[in-house]
Amino acid sequence: MFEIALRSLRSRRLTVVLTIATIALATLMLLGVDRVRNETRTSFANTVSGTDLIVGARTGSIQLLLYSVFRVGNATNNIDWHSYQKLAADPRVAWTIPVSLGDSHHGYPVLGTNHDYFRYLRYGDNQPLKMQSGHEFSHLHDVVLGANIARRLHYQLGQKLVLTHGSGDGALTEHADQPFTVTGILAPTGTPVDDTLHISLDGLTAIHQGWESGSASLLATTGALSADEDRAVPPPDSITAFYVGLKSRTGLFGVQRAINQFRGEPLMAILPGVALSELWQLLKVAEQALQVLSWFVLLVGLLGMMTALLVGLNERRREMAILRSVGARPWQLFALVVGETACLLVGGIAIGCALLQGALAVAGPLLRDHMTLLITPGWPTASEWLLMGCTLLAGLVVSFVPAWRAYRLSLSDGLHVAA
């Protein structure tokens, strides 16, 4: 019976191939969306961990998150250095990481910070940053690169590079007088850290010495300031934001309130986890739309399969009558149609799954480079097995329609089919 089903399928090659292709593409879509969705959500939620509060000038919490963590957009205002000092000295605070943004290099953000960045910043499952090669910045003009920058711009340790004042397309003025030396390259994290150049706050101050309202002064352009690598630099006037780690999480809301009510200037503290999930809620609509769409693609695929099976059935009434004449029972014809469909489905799903692996192998590096999204080919996850199971099940349920029709036809036709 199985051989009959296979040979019958083979005799209808064109329809069969098209049907399998439909199912394969629908499966690819369904699994692909699921994989990207899960990886995106995971890598998104893992962008920051271990940080209790992020503090910036008063603005929207999502905006603060966007510029301080994702380096998207600009801060409306900075934090005065003295305010930072005062808040960092709070006895409930275990550590802080100052963050100063604004400059760029080939479109990548430059972040001024101190050694606490490497010591306290965590991502993913509470993982610390690791050096892939070299060491942290120790001199004024040292820079530590994120993994993506080193790879994409082909930078190596010891190489000199020049930062650009400001960011975005309008950023044209370069800090050409004070080039930086690459002293370290970080291991990949799958977070915006990979796309960031890290320099010391002092370095950032140094390259802006002598700058007035956004343009270089004569002192700066002559190169007089670049000579002394370890010259004394005054503390910066301000920073963009800072990350806070508390000694005990029980004081979280107290510290948050204290910062929000800080007298010196209007500041705001956000809980990164909460802000991340707020931001994700915004993005979720698109994600869900994509998911709904992929289910519709599957539905269309299955309906297409049903149509093909139903149309084929009329041409196969002769076949059914012959099988009946040699003693096949109507339920066996029902089983034949369901069995054939199962072959189509299993074939289609397997091909779809293989296509996904192929697509990930090809697109994986692109996603990693352009979206900081690490998706690798691999054995299907539990949720993907579930999706494939659902597809198979839905397909079999759909196949009951033509199978039931075959059953009815074989009963009403009996052995007599108008040729």
Added chain:
Amino acid sequence: MLIELRDLHFKWPGNPRDTLCIPQFSLSAEEKLFLHGPSGSGKSTLLALLAGIQSPDSGQLTVLGQDLAKLSAPQRDHFRANHLGYVFQQFNLLPYLSVRQNVLLGCQFSRLRRQRATGLAGSPEKQALALLAQLELGDLADRPARALSVGQQQRVAVARALIGAPELLIADEPTSALDEARRDAFVSLLFACAEQQRTAVVLVSHDPRLAEGFDRSLNLSELNTASQVDHV
């Protein structure tokens, strides 16, 4: 008796009157019966009843001592697989199977017929080849069925109907697509094979010229009182 019919009535659903009404009819084992009659005399209906596709509304329909009216539909399917070979007017074969596979389809659903074929020739495969050889199709066994001429296809159908030595072969207008010369050759080959394994033959045709060589010839419109009412 191989087949016994008594006071058999059958009405297609939705029809106001009986299509078939046969007071008495019987067929002995190994008998070759020619059944003819104009269209509308109930030939197809009688064959559907004999094959167990349909069940009579009333009366007795006994085949091999088994009252088919008392069997469930799946039991009748099983009975058909075991004891009956069927040859259609045309398009008898599954085009995507080879000739040999089409013949073997005859015992696909019946262990009894596989056993009998094994008893007769050593294996179902061997009997299939023997029957094909006897029907002058020996060298076509592995050709796809769709590559055969109509006459060849009808002979493959005979081999399929006879494999596993069923007690009864029913042929419904098997020669209507053949010309006269091939028609006679077909019938004599059919007889030779059927006689060899003692299979009774009921051949239905509207063409009375075929009747030669049969043990008995019956006009269904005389047998079927329902159709007589029709003609009055």
